[in-house]
Amino acid sequence: MTPILESKAVSKHYGVYKALQDVSLQFFENEIVAIVGPNGAGKTTFVNVLTGLLKPTHGEVTFHGKSIAGVGPVKLAKLGMARAFQLVQIFPQLSVQETIIAAVISQRNLQYNFWSSVDSQAELTERALEVAAIFNLDKKMTRQASYLSQGEKKLLDIASAFALSPEVILLDEPTSGISTSEKRGIMDTLMTAAKLAGIKTMLLVEHDMELVAEYSTRIVALAEGKLLADLPPNEFFNDPELQANIIGKRVNHA
């Protein structure tokens, strides 16, 4: 089976500081991979390298076998990889519909159309409604993004990434800043959305180990820039020493 996304002996150095050292990983279809590790483990650097934002000092990152080192976010979206950030990123003055349509326009290569009104193009508005419905935002299509609740903003941020119809989506702490009671709801929505949108691989950077245990199919652990473990959840949570390294304390998980 050929991997969709692969990092081959990737290292990233900032002067003498080695943020990533020799990380080799393959990501396949139908995987939900959680990337875990303590603060400063190199998770964000790894994600930035994987998404072509940073060029690795050594090694290579390939998407469908082609190198994507440092391609930048625009090309990445075109290739079929989307990303949502830990801090909510929205367009404050745009409505829910406009935000999602902005992504659909890129995906369908309509950005140079300067004459037809966005609202009159049914293919755009219908697709926006379809995506919004997955994230329960379909009743708020005309609501300006800045007037949404924090949870809704987060969902809109992710929904616009989904609207690119990517093969791989990378979500950086999708439940950060969300109340504990809302976390499961958001994760369930994400899982349903991934199925409906035909997303092949999902990468999650997540601190909440309960969510990791519940939703991921594979766990990649980083510590001090090195790959510490790459295991299925049951094996990961049966290794107390590994968990102690990752979370700094021993936890018992079912």
Add this chain to the structure above:
Amino acid sequence: MTLKFKLIIVFCLALLCSTPWILSPYYMTLLLPAVAYSIILLGFNLLFGYTGLLSFGHAMYVALGAYTVAILTSRVGIKSMELNILGAALVCFLISIPIGLLCVRYVRIFFGMLTLAFGMLFHSILFKFYDLTGGDSGIKVIRPNLFGVDLSQMDKTNFLIGPFFYYSIGLMVILAFVMWRIVHSPLGLHLQSIRDNPRKAEYLGVKVHRFRLIAFVISAVYGGIGGALLVVPVGLADPELAYWTQSGNIVFMTIFGGFNNFFGPIIGAFAFIGLKDQIVSQTQYWRLVLGLVLILLVVFLPGGIMGLFKTKKTAARSQEIS
């Protein structure tokens, strides 16, 4: 656009077209620059209100348009206004590309300062390259033909408040319609996404630099066309047109009318010129009064004149949310 809104626009246009029968020739001569500035500001607001880039050197393109008309009519001998407008647009198009390529890599104050620097550079070129630009005495503009009709024998006031006035309104309507289509198109939506959050826009596949450049060039072309209209009534293209205070006026007018609204800049152009005329006729300290107006505007009415009409709608929306 609702029917009510369309009717308001038709009414305003009808009112504007009937002004030669209502207003004295003096006030009519004030309306001519207001129409020209409407075009300039429509372009300026694509860059400022829709793309989020505040230029402090936009007068450069207005002057480029004006000087193109002056050179074409008095030195090259091209009298057709249509060709002059095309020439002004083309010159601005060509010059704004290399300048834009550099400027759009920067945002906020850095973009503002760079555009200001280019504007000042152009102002000094106009002064120093005497053979080409006529230095501080500028270049005379010969009265152009409108649609191939030679109107040189007509009395100047009658020409300006008659054929030329309607010609300007026609051009303003066409260019406003084109701009309306642009800002409501997929391209327009991508520009607004860049204004709101360029980082997020990039991750949604928006080519941020390229689209900023497109907005920059379109706004320069509108500036050039407006400059071409602005210079005909004056009959002279002089370096004052490119001075940085003119760029400041463009920013003032846009904020005055309301940059969050498509029609704000048009309202701003008419209101600013009317207000300035009234203040100048009352006091020699008119700059002081205009400065005070700007301060009051920013503090109490950041949405400009159009913000007054929006307040009700926004209040209703916040109520709906709470």
